[in-house]
Amino acid sequence: MLLSVRDVVKTYSTADGPQVVLDGISLDVKAGESLALTGESGCGKSTLLHLCAGLDTPDRGRIEIEGTDIASAADAERARLRREAVGLVFQQFNLIPSLTVRDNLTFHARLAGRGVDPATLADRLGLTPFLDRWPEQLSGGQQQRVAIGRTLAARPRLILADEPTGNLDEATGDAVLETMQEAASESGAGLLMVTHSERLARRMDRRLHLRAGQVA
Numbered sequence: 001m002l003l004s005v006r007d008v009v010k011t012y013s014t015a016d017g018p019q020v021v022l023d024g025i026s027l028d029v030k031a032g033e034s035l036a037l038t039g040e041s042g043c044g045k046s047t048l049l050h051l052c053a054g055l056d057t058p059d060r061g062r063i064e065i066e067g068t069d070i071a072s073a074a075d076a077e078r079a080r081l082r083r084e085a086v087g088l089v090f091q092q093f094n095l096i097p098s099l100t101v102r103d104n105l106t107f108h109a110r111l112a113g114r115g116v117d118p119a120t121l122a123d124r125l126g127l128t129p130f131l132d133r134w135p136e137q138l139s140g141g142q143q144q145r146v147a148i149g150r151t152l153a154a155r156p157r158l159i160l161a162d163e164p165t166g167n168l169d170e171a172t173g174d175a176v177l178e179t180m181q182e183a184a185s186e187s188g189a190g191l192l193m194v195t196h197s198e199r200l201a202r203r204m205d206r207r208l209h210l211r212a213g214q215v216a
């Protein structure tokens, strides 16, 4: 299994005492499959994605990527999995301000040891006119497409995306989702995507709805 989440519990401590955000979540994502994660604001979608990315650890339960439990993996092994297997698209774009769009697009792919043609990628994402611009010269939606392109360029086996089309108008959001699904199916990657859009969730293979810390 590409991603296996079993009985995951996550609690935050707050001024009002402990808040159980995830209360025994289980899910699987197979290679080549796209899964939409929906649920109302604050129900724990981003928390779950962060745990799957190994950016935080669950209180209980297991999260395995290609059979390795990322919470208990040694630092070097977790870093290797994150670099080689996982691609992240988060709400913050984290573009590198001192690199052009072209170099932002290829940066992660190079780190992952993969050659990539920025022109083809830019064409698929409608970024061709912007290749020589700096990130600060782009709109929020254009920056978001660069962030998505950068992730796809590294050809991750698992793509974790937190509302990747949130800043885009409907038509551009549809086109970008299509590009992500195409890239995923070409390389046999799995896609776990948080979305507030019913319409986009319906276009994915499966959907999972979170409510009160559990899969509804």
Ligand SMILES: Nc1ncnc2c1ncn2[C@@H]1O[C@H](COP(=O)(O)OP(=O)(O)OP(=O)(O)O)[C@@H](O)[C@H]1O
Pocket: 012, 013, 014, 021, 039, 040, 041, 042, 043, 044, 045, 046, 047, 048
């Ligand atoms: N570091 C933290 N410390 C304490 N509470 C937190 C922390 N991070 C998130 N929370 C709380 O945990 C809950 C889940 O947050 P999370 O960001 O996972 O929700 P979400 O479903 O992604 O929301 P949205 O759709 O609004 O982005 C919220 O009530 C939030 O206030």
